[in-house]
Amino acid sequence: MSAVHRxxxxxxxxxxxxxxxxxxxxxxxxxxxxxxxxxDRVARLAGALAAGGVRPGARVLWLGQNSFRVLELLLACGRVGAVFCPANWRQTADEIAYVLTDLAPAVVVWEExxxxxxxxxxxxxDARWIRSGEEYEAFLASGETSPPETAADAGADDDAPVLALYTAAFDGRPNAALLSHSALIAHSMSLLHMRQMEDGFTFLACGPLFHVGTMMFTLATFQIGGRLVFTPAxxxxxxxxxxxxxxxxxxxxFGPMIDGLVQANADGRYDLGSLRFVSHSPEWDAMITVDDSPWCASKMGGxxxxxxxxxxxxxxxxxxxAGFAGRPxxxxxxxxxxxxGNEVPPGEVGEICARGHSLFSGYWNRPELNAAKAAGGWHHTGDLGRREADGTLTFVGPKLRMIKSANENIYPAEVERAxxxxxxxxxxxxxxxxxERFGQSPKAVVVLRDGxxxxxxxxxEHVRGEIASYKKPREVVFTAEIPKRGYTPDYDALDAEHGGGAYPGD
Amino acid sequence: MSAVHRxxxxxxxxxxxxxxxxxxxxxxxxxxxxxxxxxDRVARLAGALAAGGVRPGARVLWLGQNSFRVLELLLACGRVGAVFCPANWRQTADEIAYVLTDLAPAVVVWEExxxxxxxxxxxxxDARWIRSGEEYEAFLASGETSPPETAADAGADDDAPVLALYTAAFDGRPNAALLSHSALIAHSMSLLHMRQMEDGFTFLACGPLFHVGTMMFTLATFQIGGRLVFTPAxxxxxxxxxxxxxxxxxxxxFGPMIDGLVQANADGRYDLGSLRFVSHSPEWDAMITVDDSPWCASKMGGxxxxxxxxxxxxxxxxxxxAGFAGRPxxxxxxxxxxxxGNEVPPGEVGEICARGHSLFSGYWNRPELNAAKAAGGWHHTGDLGRREADGTLTFVGPKLRMIKSANENIYPAEVERAxxxxxxxxxxxxxxxxxERFGQSPKAVVVLRDGxxxxxxxxxEHVRGEIASYKKPREVVFTAEIPKRGYTPDYDALDAEHGGGAYPGD
Incomplete structure (x- = not known):
């Protein structure tokens, strides 16, 4: 990557x-x-971070609700070569403690x-803790007023990671996926194209910024020079x-959130006509402008x-x-x-593996997992898919089991560990x-110790104290032994015995 | 660039x-x-090129009209790491000889x-000459039938140049701009976005493929998996x-070509309704589907x-x-x-300099020029522009003079050399x-030798024999001396004396 291409x-x-x-x-x-x-603010913030000892590769953690400061911190970290991580504020103290230990941030910006x-x-x-609000503003104001030009030109390699998002609790603990400038910009281009995001696009970040779903539209809007509206939740x-x-x-x-808006606007007190979005219900469609971009017309599938x-x-x-996931x-x-590592023929199920510009740079601090995930130069998603006869793709389900409840991913391994x-x-x-309400809910099959x-x-209650509440089992049954396949539970047998089903992709 | 990102x-x-x-x-x-x-054909062709001694970095030249073989050769060169150059077939023998000497191709595929x-x-x-047609087909068929998978995986670095297009006769001779896989793919993404090119897009390559204007839409259509229709001219x-x-x-x-279609279809014998294109005239608009993508709605400006x-x-x-060039x-x-190398403030004219993913990798075999063009890590376009108060850009004109006649760029230096x-x-x-007809036409101011x-x-007639006919002067005046600024003609003085004007950007 020469300077001219940066x-x-x-x-x-x-x-x-x-x-x-x-x-x-x-x-x-x-x-x-x-x-x-x-x-100007990002330049000052970058200056303050650098003066505070934040070096290339250091981590900066955000623990709070949505805020424009999430964007500022990301951009400032990019300037000094640091990695910014907006983490889930709603986690338990134990989960947050895990992130603090795992990420070892040099700076934590936090809300009460x-x-x-x-x-x-x-x-x-030696981590520096900065409360969002006045303390943050004072920190930012302390930054050197170096010309923005200089700060930008001194910036990091664009293949360097700049964003870390915790995800994928393969072994019962989440991992922080590292995304580079280049990967984020490439992904933004794909959204600009599919959503037909044009000059003047205004995005309301009302989903959590620690999830890629909200972050990806925030970044695509930034890429096109649009307007970002933040609301805490x-x-x-x-x-x-x-x-x-x-x-x-x-x-x-998405679905339930849209229903909430329809209810809030039942008396038509709000003019939502500027919103160009997916068709959902007659009431909703009458309130907004139904959009025909490939993203919205496909009901955001993929x-x-x-x-x-x-x-x-x-x-x-x-x-x-034929395939609901469409094409890459x-x-x-x-x-x-x-x-x-051999390709399976069309119609047969294999692991979805990928290459390309938007892919991550591995997980923070997981060298062995990273080597396994990038085996043969292909990113192994851990998900199963099928190429249909017409060439389109179907997502079949996670290679390790995953439960989808109220649009949240729940990895059995994580609940089992708790x-x-x-x-x-x-x-x-x-x-x-x-x-019926959540699509699926987690059910625990438990073997008690003798006596x-x-x-x-x-x-x-115990699980609720260990991990986020939505991951706790709704039902628990006691049994004498968990059937196994090698070292892992035999989920098929468990499903058959205990009424499992409705998995994503079924 | 790791394998996963390739x-x-x-x-x-x-x-x-x-x-x-x-x-x-x-x-x-x-x-x-x-x-x-x-x-399959590209894999065979790549195999034949490799077996014929075409190594990474070697050049393959196309001298012919438009053909699907231009795309095949580009893709095959990409697989073996070679550089493909489709050159202007309509040039004089002298101009073609210059390209042969400058590019030193290992293989030339040519039409009569x-x-x-x-x-x-x-x-x-030792250059291998292959006539398009039967000879080309026999050459392709001789290629090893290695599995396409293997051929693709053995492929070149995506930052390696794969396409060379002759352009920019700064010193009176054209230079071959080298474009990498990454640059071409990045540019395609920008067109996919602006032209809203979607699933099923079909592009008719009826302009010359040795010009970037036709090539860029050919490649964007390829990128989205669309359909490419080739016609010789x-x-x-x-x-x-x-x-x-x-x-x-x-x-x-563009303009005159559209008028030609309107005339050809005056009796309505052709159904052109599938074409989604720019509004041009009432007759044209009635024949086609006027497109509202940002590319077409802006009349293809930039x-x-x-x-x-x-x-x-x-x-x-x-x-x-305010600026007709819009934004980057x-x-x-x-x-x-x-x-x-200092930035000029908004409202003042400076050289348009750029960085980013779609930029070229320099000119073939021009180390000194390349160093000058990439001074300070910015590509110097050689063109002048202005940032308007609203941030949009205006193209002011070439830093070296350029004449625009019937949509063709004519560099005075090239005609002067002839x-x-x-x-x-x-x-x-x-x-x-x-x-009136062509916008501008070239006029020569000539000093004859004593006696x-x-x-x-x-x-x-002499110029017509040296360079492409459209570049020849339409008028010639004789004078005693050419006014100079340093080593170059004083074009302002020449314009004032000899009626120059209507330059691009005026």
Whole structure:
């Protein structure tokens, strides 16, 4: 990568400060920033981070709700070559403590939270803790006022990781997927294309910024020089108010969130006509402008994961095809491989493997896992897929079991690990059972230690204390032995015996 | 660039053979190829080139009209790491001889042409000459039938140059701009986005494939797995017939070419409704489907050059703005620099300089020029521009003079060089004068040698024999001395004295 070909997020911002000198970049409560103002703040923040000892490769952690500061911190980290991680604020103290230990951040920017306060002791003693708000503003203001030009030109290699998102609890603990400038920019291009994001696009970030789904549209909007509206979290009336007030083109929304907006706007008090989005219900379609871009017309279908920057395939590239995942983004390519790394023929199931510009740079601090995931020069997604006769792709399901409940991914291994920390539990397996409301819900099959006792309620309460509440089993059954295939539970047998089903891809 | 991030043109083709097993890739006369068939042919052709001694970095030259073989050769060169150059077949024997000497191709694939036959002696003695047609087919068939998978996986680094296009006669001779896989793919993404090229896009390559304008849409269509229809050259009735027969979505067309189609279809015998294109005239708009993508709605505006892969900026990213060049593609960024490499403020004219993913890798065999063009890590376009107050860009004109006649770029230096080879000419300068039909036409100001004689007609005939006919002066005036600024003609003084004007950007 020669200098002439370089394109970092800082370069994108430097272009926007020139190309959109009066353009609104950020809206967040009372905060309104143009692109030059954002660039100035990012330059100061980068200066403050560098002065505070944040070196290339260091990590900066965000523990809070959505905020324009998430974008600022990402861009500032990019300038100094650091890696920014917005993490889930709603986790338990134990989960946050794990992130602090694993990521070992040099700087933590945080919002008031009991769990964060409790976990704080797990951070390295020299980590700098900065409260969002006045303390953050004072820190930013302390940054050197080096010319933005210089700061941008001194910026990192664009293949260097700049964003870390925790995901994929393969072994019961999540891993931080590292995404480079180049990967984020490539993924943004694929969304710009599929969503037909054009000049003037305004995105309302009302989903969590620690999830790739909200982050990917935030970054694509930034890439095209659009306007970003931040709100701390999804609240139906506030989302409606912001769509009207800021003339938002799109927001992070899916089924139940849309229903919430329809209810909030039942009396038509909000004008949501600026929103160009997916058709959902007659009431919704009458409130918004139904969009016909390949992204919206396909009801946002495709296959993705954090490790590929968001979406790997788009239904919009295979509308009417046999496979609901459509075809790969133009900047990636896909193979379906068997356990030996050989391609399986069309119609047969193999692991979805990928190459291309939007792929991640591995997980933070997981050399062995990274080597396995990149075997043969192909990223192994851990998901199973099938190439249909017409060439389109079908997502079949996770290679390791995954439960999907209320649009949240639940990895059995993670819940099992929590179960096994209960002193009375000898062994445990988790399956997904069909759930009318949530699609699936987790069910635990538990073997108690000889002579030990525990109630269903105690088991569930224990898990709730270990991991995020939505991952706790809704049902628990006790059994004498977990059937196994090698070292892992025989999930098929467990499903058959305990009513499992409705897995994603079924 | 790790293996996981690699994306070559061969990788794109390998994906399409899987994702579009029955999809028509290529139509050219009686030839119809699906993506798997194209991939098979490319694999054989790559095998034949490799067996014939074509090594990474070697050049393969095409001298002929448009053909699907141009695409095949490009893709095959990509697989073996060679550089493919489709050159202007309509050039004089002298111009073709220059290309043969400069490029020193290992292989020349050619179509019958008197100029090519005359120039052939200038090629290296060991260059392999292959006539398009039966000889080419026999050569291709001789290629090893290695599995396409293997061939693609053995492919070149995606930052390696794969395409060379002659352009930019700065010093009176053209230079071959080298474009890498990565640059071509990045540029394709920008067109996919701006032109909203979607699944099923069909492009009719009826402009010359040795020009970036036709090549860039050919490659973007390939990138999205669309269908490419080739025709040897623009012929209005044949273009109309192909649009109807192949349901083309787009073709390479501009003003006079469109008028030709309107005339050919005056009786409405062709159904051109599949074409989604730019509004032009009431007759034209009634024949086609007027397209509202940012590319077509902006009447294809922007700023570009071969060295940036095609377009650097798009009016569609600054519609309604002050600058007609709009804003940069999301994958590049732009600075306006003065002669010392410092940025000029908005409103002032500077050289348009750029960085980003679609930029070229320098010119073939021009180390000094390349160093100058990439000074300070910015590509210097050689063109002048201005950042308007609203951040949009205006193309002001070439830093060295350029004449634009019937949409063709004419560099005065090139015509001057031809003039000076006439035995009677001591010195010469070329300016552009306003021309009602062509916008501009070249006018020569000539100083004869002491005692020498030549008529206007003799001078024009001489130039016609040296360079492409459209570059010859339409007028010639004789004078005693050419006014100079340093070593170069004082074009402002020449314009004032000899009626120059209507330059691009005026």
């Amino acid at each position: 394109l970092t997020l800082g370069d994108v911002l430097a272009e926007h400060r020139r190309g959109r000198p009066a353009g609104a970049a950020v809206v967040d409560g009372d905060v309104r920033l143009t692109y030059p103002e954002l660039d 939270s009991e769990a964060v306060e409790k976990a704080r002791g797990q951070a390295a003693p 999804y609240e139906p009336h506030e989302v409606c108010r912001l769509i009207e007030a800021e003339r938002c083109t799109q927001a992070f929304l 296959y993705g994961q954090t490790e590929v920057g968001g979406m790997l395939t788009f239904l919009g590239l295979g509308m009417g095809g 983004s133009p900047l990636v390519h896909v193979r379906l491989l068997d356990a030996d 179960l096994k920390t209960h002193p009375a539990v000898a062994d445990a397996a988790v399956i997904g059972v069909p759930d 030990a006792e525990a109630t269903v309620e105690q088991i569930i | 994306l070559t043109l061969g990788d794109v083709l390998a994906e399409h053979r899987r994702g579009r097993p029955a999809g028509a890739a290529v139509v050219d006369g009686d030839v119809r190829l699906t993506y798997p068939e194209l991939d 042409s008197e100029a090519v036959e005359k120039a052939r002696g200038q090629a290296a003695p 623009y012929e209005p009735h044949e273009v109309c017939r192909l649009i109807e027969a192949e349901r083309c979505t787009q073709a390479f067309l 700023y570009g050059q071969t060295e940036v892969g095609g377009m650097l900026t798009f009016l569609g990213l600054g519609m309604g703005g 593609s999301p994958l590049v960024h732009v600075r306006l620099l003065d002669a010392d 003039l000076k080879t006439h035995p009677a000419v001591a010195d010469a300068a070329v300016i552009g004068v306003p021309d 020498a004689e030549a008529t206007v007609e003799q001078i024009i």
